[in-house]
Structure formats: C-alpha cells, structure tokens
Amino acid sequence: MTDAFGPLPAVTEPAGSAAQPMLDEQDNLGPVTPGLPDFSGSLTPSGNLRRRQLISGFAGGVQTVAAVLAVAVLAIVVYSVVARGASVLSWHFLTQDPPLIAGEAGGGIAPEIVGTVVIVALATAIAMPLGILIALYLTEFAGRWPASAFKLALDLLNGLPSIVIGLFVFGLLVVGQHQSGFAASVAIAIIMLPLIARATQEVLLLVPASLREAADALGVARWRTVRGVVLPTARGGILTATVLAVARGAGETAPLILLSSLFGNTVSVNPFGNEGLANIPYYIFTSSESAEANGFARAWGAASVLLAFILVASVVARIANSRSTLSR
Amino acid sequence: MRPADPSEAADPGAPNVRRRVRINTGGPAPGTPVAPNGAPTETSRGLPAAARRSSALTFGREAIFDVRDLDVYYGSSQAIGGVTMQIHRNLVTAIIGPSGCGKTTFLRSLNRMNDSVPGFRIDGTILYHGHDIYGGEVDAVEVRRRIGMVFQRPNPFPKSIYDNVAWAPRNLKMRDGLDERVERALRAAALWDEVKDRLHQSALGLSGGQQQRLCIARAIAIEPDVLLLDEPASALDPIATTLIEELMQTLKNRYTIVIVTHNMQQAARVAERTAFFSLDVSNGRRTGVLVEYDDTEVMFTQPADRRTSDYVTGRFG
C-alpha cells in the first residue's frame, strides 16, 4: 500500500489479520473467538451462512407456494362453477320458471332470482339505516365505556353462526305461523347489520375532526352537522360497506333453510305472503342434496349467477374503496 | 479513561488517548493554495487536496473502507455525489455535517442497509478490505455480519435482555459459551453491572440509555469487524451520552468505528478522524458531498476548506 508520500515504514501491527494485541485490564472485550470469518476474505457466505440462506430461501418458497395455492383454489372453484353453469345460462334461464316436473331439463330460475333480490333488498332496507344509526351513536354520542361495550356486542353478533340466527328468527316469527320472505330478510339483516355498522363507523371516524369543529364553532346543532357535513362526506364509504354486506347477505343459506324453504314454483315479489320466497342459495342447496343431473345443471347455472353477482359486487366495492379519499 | 493534556506531544498511533481539542477560528492551513471562494484548489491527482491529505494517524494503517467516487441515488434524486475517502482500522471516524446532507445515507451504504429502500442505486465503488461490497457474488447478509450497526433510536427486541444479546450469536450457531459471550458483550457495553441480576427480564423495561447500550452489546456479541453508529446518542440524556462516548474509546481497540453525529463537539471528543459532509445546491439539485476529511484536530483548528471552518465555528448549519 503506497501513495505519493513514499514507501511504508515498518509497522508494529500486522495488517489485515484478525489477531489483535491483548488489552489491558480496563478492557472487557476479552480474547477474540477463534473461528471468526476472515474479515479480509471475500464476501461470500462464511460459516453457516450458506445453510441459513438455504433455509431462508426454502421458507420463502413455502410462502410463495401457499399464496399460489390459495389463488389456485379460487381459480379452480370459480372455473368449475362457471364452466358447468355456462352451458345452461341463457336469457331463458334467467326469466323462466323451473320445470313443473323436477327431473326435466330446461326451465329457468326466475323465481329464485326475483326472490333473492326481494329478500336481500328488504334486508338491506332494514340493516342499512340501523347500521348507520349505530355507527353514528358510536362516533358522535357514546362515551368511552358504552362505546366499547356496544362494539363488543356488534363483534359478538358478527361472530354468531348464521344457523343460530336462523333458529332465533324461526322461534320469533315462524313458530305457530308460517315461513315468509320477510322472516328471511330479518335474519339476513341481523347478519348484515354488524358489517355495515362497523365499516360505517370506520368511515365516519375518517371524517376530519376539523370539519366538525368548524361547524361547532359556528354554533351549528349536532344533527345539522351530521346531516349536512358528516354523512355526505362519508357517503361513498357507507355505500361501499353496504355493497360488501349485500354480497355477504346474498350468499347466506342457513337462515333460508329454516325460514324460506317452502315456496311455489312461480315468480313472487311478496315477502309477506303465506310461504317463503324462492331463492338462489336454497335452490343450489336442495339440488346438491338431490341426485338428478338436470337439477344439477340448473344449480350450476344458479351458482354462476350468484357467484358472478358477488364477485362483481366485491370487486366494485374494493375499487371504490381504494379510489375514495376516505379509504384506509 | 484519562483525558489527554493537549500539551502532551502524544503519539498519534497510540490507542487510548483522547484528544481535547480547542476549536478556534483559524482559517485554512498556511501554504494551502486557496481559490477565491475559500475552497482549496485541486492537486494534480484531480481530487481536492483536503481529501487526499494523508496524516501521521493513517500512515501505515490498513484502509478498511476505500470509497471511490460514490454516488447514491434514491430514484432520480441524488442523495450524495462524488465521495472519495478511506476509513482506517481501529480509528473512530466521525461524519459530521448539517442535517439532510447524506451522512446517514453514506453510513448505511457501507453495510448495505439501503438495499431495502425503494429506488436505491449507487455508482462508484465501496471497497471493504479490497472487495467491492456491491459486487456480484457478495452476500449482503455476510456483509452485515462483518459490519454491524447501531441506530439512532434504541430498538431492542421485545425479548429478555439475555435473549437480545444472544439472538444473533444463536443464529450464527455460536452456542458454546453463550452465557460468557453475553456477559462479555454486556461488560464491554458497560451495562453488565446494571442488568446482571435481571438478565431474563424484558429489555423494554430499561431506560433509553441502557437500551442503547444493549443495542451496542447486541452488535458486538457476534464480534464484527466494523461498527457503524448512526447518531447513537442523539436520543439520550447527557449522562448516557458520556457513557457511550467513553465506550467508543474501548471498543475502537477491537473494532473500526464510524460514527455519524450532528453534534460536532461530540466528534471532537471521540473521533480521531472527521469527515465533513455538506450540501451542494448547484444545478438546482441538492446533493450531499464530502467537503473535507482529515484528522479531527486539523478539521477543527486548521481546516483547509472555508465551508468547513464556517461549519465548525457555527457560522452556519
């Protein structure tokens, strides 16, 4: 190692080695451990690093495989449903009643589609205003303790098995009376309620505090602020939350078995009638329990319709969520 | 640690001498050619005279790091440009300068800690013991095993004190004598006496200064070659700061230490060599550049560059 200043004089310490002079008693560092890497050697893995890197690479591979597996399962399921349902799908299919004799080919699922729409729409009409009001209570009015108590109640409601909710509404509305689309709507509303309430609450919390403070400073009443400022700002997020809850509610089957499983063969829009409303999930369910091929074909078609609706709704809601300024 | 009397004609190569330097307002060393703006002119080698100046301190010492023309970019913006310097064995080298001039970027480039920053890119070379750190078959994990780092804010793991120190040695399969290794590291970090009775309690229960010393213990438990310290005392109170500064005097006997600090008095206290970084705002871009690099005493008493003397005398920064 020379530079413009001439050759090196002799040095007392060896250059570039790991050996160091022993230190005086003030020093606590102790002797150097043998087996340390040659620090002046090349920077390729030393010691056990090669093995550790292999393990790390393997772990990374496992993670990738897991992710690929999840996506593959999704693709397989969607493909299976759509491939089998495609052969049946047509305008007729969507607009006609099922055949009078169960084993026949042809026919459609119009009553099921209409019934599902009516049931879910009614459920949304019940759950959405309630959900918004609950969210408003949690963000605008509740103190710390009541807020966490009600949040816990919502989380517990969210975690209840849907069949138990079906049993509840059965005992409430059907016992001694009859099934109805309304009963199904109530059950589905109970399922949708915590989803809407929690998601709306998160959106409301995102409304800048400065907006509320400005309104308060102007002497504006709380309800006017909510109506004129808070809700309009949160409108997009509330809509997203509702769409996602609808996507969830449309697929719920367990309550329908208990509450809306007996119905006629034709299109009906009355949820308050003497029997249940035809619906897609129950239709798929009974077809899967029966054994005849034509029923299967129609069920695959119905599954395609339901799946398409749910996937589109989920995707749209997610895109809307990430676009809106209030998204997380 | 015996503070050195500045009147002693100390041997620059001897360890354990702390220099107490006085900062005066002297200008560039007499005889150095100066341009009108105060910056020294270039020598025939094409590099500023200040950067090339070799001193008695570095004479004969191995250059652990040999940085040549280093440019660092984050995406399209250039964080540092044209840095050329050497860092020598068993010295404490301080990097000072105003905030935002790339000191931390430079430090983190030395052990490839910038690899995970999006858009990070370098031009030029960093040689470590003659090997290019960013070379093809270099394993960055191996680099970091040899070049350790302590961060500005203490970041102990949410584990016990013992496990904090023992974690990296366990990874490296240094299983034998683990207890002794932990004790040695904690002693070297001047923390042993305070924690020896509670080794298995959570590290998060320690004070800030203790946590930072724990981070130092953790780093030296695997006996690296170099220790990079990124403003290690800036989040600590003065007493803890003094402890850490004293630590460095012991540690430099075994390790090569590079410390970034925004506190130039600290640099004057602990470092033998000091590099001054500043911002170059020409061409509408803000790039960090190495202005001057020399023995600490020279940097603070007779800096060659006007910008250096302005900074150390507090005229700006």
Next chain:
Amino acid sequence: MSGSTRFAGVLPGNARSRVRRADRIGDAVLHGVCLAAALLAAVALVAIAYKVIDGASESISRFGLGFLSHPTWKPNPPFEIFGAGSLIFGTAVTSFIALLLAVPLAVSIALYLSMSASPRVRSVIGPLVETLAAIPSVILGFWGILVFGPFLQKHLEPFLHSVLGFLPLFGPVPTTGTGLFNASLILTIMVVPIVASISRDLFLSVPRELQEGAVALGATRWEVLRGVVLPTSASGVAAAACLGLGRALGEAIAVTQVIGAGNAIHASLFQTGDTLASRIADQFAGATTKLQIASLFYLGVILLVIGLLANVTAQWIGRRFDVSTVTVR
C-alpha cells in the same frame, strides 16, 4: 323552517329562539334514535340467546347435560333418543383439522403478502385471497360434493391410505367422496382468508426499526421473520385463529353438503360424520316431532355457547395484548 343552517346571531329575536329550540329537539331526537338502534343490537344479542334456549327447553328438560355426551341420535319414534355426542366429536375433529391446516397456510400467505411480495403483486394477490372468503358456503359445498369429492375419493384419499394407512385416521376409502376429511378441507378453505388478512395487517404493522435492528445483525430474511416479526404478532395471530375457529364451528351449509350426515363416531377421517351446525341444517326442514325440533334447538344452544366462547376469546386476546381491532371484514 327550512333546514338550512344560519348564523344564530344574524336572525331576529324570535327566529333565533325557534332555531335554537329546533336544534335542541333535533339533537335530542338524533341522540335518542341512535341510542335506540344501538340498544336494539345489544338486545338482539340477548334475545337470540334467550329464544334459542327457550326453543330447546323441552329437550333440555328431557335429556339434561347428558345430551352432550350421548352418542345416539335417533329421531324416529318410538326411539326418539337424541344425543349430541357424535356431533360434538365431528365438530371438534373437523374444526381442529381445519385450524391445523389453515393457520400455517394463512400465516405463510400473510408473510408472503406483507414481506416478500412487491407492492404491485401484493395489490393483486391480496384481494384475490380475500375474494376466497366471499365465495358463498353453499357454492363451496356444491363444488365440494360434485367436483372435490370425486377427486378426493379417486386420488387423494387412496393415496393417503396407501402411505399412511397404518394410522387408523386414514382408514379404507368408502365409495362416496363425502366424509370428515372433505368437510375439514372445505372448512380450511373458509378459514384461511380470515386468518390471512388479519395476519397480513399485523405483520405490516411490525415497526420497521425492529426489523432493521435484526437485519443489521447479519440475520437472513427468515431469521428476521422468525425472530422479530412472528413473535411480535403472535398474540394477534392467535386472536385471528380464534375468529377462524368460530367460523369453522358455525359453518352449517358447506359442511352438511359434504360430510355425509353420518351418525356414528369413527376413527377414520374418510368416514361420514356430522357436526352440530350441519345436523341442524340437515334435519330441521324435515323434523317431525316437537322433541326433535327442541333437540335441534339444543344443538343450537351448544353452538351458541362455543361460538360465543371462540369470539370472546378472540376479543380478549386482542384487548389483553393490545392488538388493534381484530374483526372479520
């Protein structure tokens, strides 16, 4: 009075007091209505518990706690013996296997999404994994019995039997593709997205400085995950697993479609069985006697209790270890 807001100070005297009165009334009404809605939700929770217990009263008084262990379920008169023993067994087995498979899978996926994947890949794969959760259980069950079942019966189950058949768990393969094994796998598919999305958020929130500290000590990527990221998130992942367990316990539809409505307790996973939720779904519509219906309600009570337990445990872990909200999205 129009609904427009006005500076109260600008209006003439009696208009001002009218506005203030309307404000007070409006605020009180809004507060009251919102409180009523919240109370309604809380009351609903209690009402559900009450109604389900009430509906089961006949069976509870007839069989008492022995219901829980009695293995026979014979609805046809003159037997009319109901016992949840085999159902609790089926529930336990399927949920346990589902968690056993789903939690490591979900954690791996979450690690991939949060640590390894580039932001662009993450924004595609992440929503895809969450979409798995959006598939209605009836469709998953339908697929399970018509597509997955035959695959299991023809390929996977024989393979497992040939390799691991010395274990009674993997006994001879029956002719149908239904059984505890199919149900467990379907439940795994349902639990994975729940645990994965919560875990991913947990991993992303591990402080950067902590990870950098580990990296600076010359640790490989896996060592950073194992030493810092996973331990820091462990309690959150446990809470997520509890939520996943609640989902698995309560799933009625997909399970009933693929589990084969068996009545006995077998050692082999490939045999049919049944779970609490799926028995209700299976037999409720066709239930004939009041005792049967009451017994199905009794199953619902058991389901309610264990579902609430799983959920409460998840919330408790979340609160105790200061994990930010653990809820299913």
